[in-house]
Amino acid sequence: MSEGEMTGAEHAAQTGQLTVVTTTTDGIRVLTLAGEIDHHTGDALRRALDASDTPRPRIVADMHQVTFMDSSGINIFITAHQDLSEAGGWLRLAAIGESVARTISLVGIDTVIDCRETLSQALGD
Template sequence: MTGDEMPVSGQAAQPGQLSVVATTADGIRLLTLAGEIDDDTGETLRQALDVAATPRPGLVLDLRQVTFMDSTGINILIAAHQTVTGAGGWLRLPTP
């Protein structure tokens, strides 16, 4: 799989931070997340999902490097799923 890679936010995640790297291949957008997803970092995730969902129909989130997620992150993922599926796309959270 080849594609473009673009850091959406910052460098490697430090404690209490979230980094997002976006990659596109074959029309599918992959967001690789690292760090913590909570009230302090939720806006970073929300912005990355907003950019990633438009106009691509396929969105995959790699959460293997996420060390913490509270209800803020879960609510953001639910809203993103509703938005993407409402536009005829899909969102996947692969398991290792």
């Protein structure tokens, strides 16, 4: 990549958008998020977290490229955590950046949803 070119994640972060890339590792849905999570971008995250068609769904949200999250994102994650738990699955947040980690800690989400330092840890038992 030449100097001055941006990756999709860098572009998303600069424009206040959210990109969601979904992959599967060992039966776990991995959402790689980049950009901002707010009331403008929440629907994309909500759709990605929907596992209503999956028995015992397990989802990891890799947040190392998330630059901002407001109360909309917090509410989406809480709802997803509750829905996944009721379905016999779980939600984990991984590699949360410093500014978003502050928000998560202040609101206490890290006491409700399993937060791991790295994606590798989140994919483990």
